[in-house]
Amino acid sequence: MNAVGLTYGLVQDPRHTIQAILDLRIDALVGIPVQVLALARHADRGRIAPGTIQSVLLSTDYVPRAIVSGIREAWHCPVFQHYGMTEMGYGGVLACGAHDGYHLREADLLFEIVDPVTHEPIDHGGRPGEIVFTTLTRYTMPLIRYRTGDLASWVDGPCPCGTTLRRMGWVQGRLGESVRLSDGVTLDLASLDEALFALPDVLNFQATLKTGDGQDALQVRLMTRRRDTRLPSQADAALRRVTAIRAALANGSLILAPISMENGAGLTGPAAKRKIVVERV
Ligand SMILES: [Zn+2]
Structure with a gap:
């Protein structure tokens, strides 16, 4: 393919990484969603001339749509998504040029989507469930119907790219990642992601839910x-548009604490899976 892969490591200082992109004449980036967003939204991003970055591949964490839009706006290049985990041997599923879901590595892995409660397979698109996989070619550590905890749904019908491989829709988050508000409604990180990453100055955020006697903050x-x-x-207004938050504010079971802000890279490593922290007070 006439391509050379260079390992760089985690982005610690976006300025340094942008310099490395220029020095090494990088034209494709592979990285963690919030880390690549930090580069695309950094004050130095203008040093990377338009057309330099020709494609981006996001991996490691599920990818909020607002992050994909943020990166596309900065570099006007296709943003591909990969989903995999160590237990899959890293390679799992990968988006094609149609950017409407991933294709599966079906020669090595059998994927199923199952109802998270009954564990019954869901064979058609539309309804999300838990991704479960079985290794087909592994002798040393075979896994049978291994539960990933990640949620996605099938996409029915042929893919515009022309392949016959099956298609899975974007991973929508993880089971158990959502938190239950006092009014019984669940609030998931994905809706906070879509609300807050849509603001062009946001690089990352931490949400904490303090639960008390019948009222959360x-x-x-x-x-x-x-x-x-x-x-x-602006962030406060965006949060108030999230359905679960709007409902809980209306019935008085939730209050929004003043939003604090800190200037900085907002980077997290792969070990720090992003989540809503719950504190009981
Ligand atoms: Zn395709």
């Missing part, structure tokens, strides 16, 4: 690329 700390005093109120 949601506290959000934003990591931003610059200090803009309007940002907390």
Whole structure:
């Protein structure tokens, strides 16, 4: 393919990474969603001329749509998604040029999507369930119907790219990742991601739910690329549009704490899976 892969490691200092992209004449990036977003939204991003980055592949964590849009806006290049885990031998499923779900590595892995409660297979698109896989070619550590804890649904019908491989829709988050609010409604990280990463100055955030006697408080700390005093109120408005939050605010079971903001890279390593932290007070 006339391509050379260079390992760089985690982004610790986006400025340094952008310099390395220029020095090494990198034209394709593979990385963790929030880390690549931090590069695409960094003050130095303009040093990378338009057309330099020709494609981006995101892996390691599930990918909020707002992060894909943020990266596309910065570099005007296709953003591909990979989903896999150590237990799959890393390679699992990969998006094609149609950007409408992933194709599966069916020669080595048998994928199923099952109802998280009954464990009955879901064979058609539309209804999300837990991704379960069986290894087909492994002798040393075979896995049979291994539960990933990740949620996705099938995509029916042929893919516009022309392949006959089956298609799985984007991973929508993880089981057990959502938190239950006092009014019984669940709030998931994915809806917070779509609300907050859509704001162009947001690089990352930490959400903490403090639960008490019948009333919760949601506290959000934003990591931003610059200090803009309007940002907390924009983030507050975005959060109030999240269905679960709007309902809980209306019935008085939730309050939104003032949103704090800190200027910085907002980077997390692969060990730090992003989640809503719950504190009982
Ligand atoms: Zn395809």
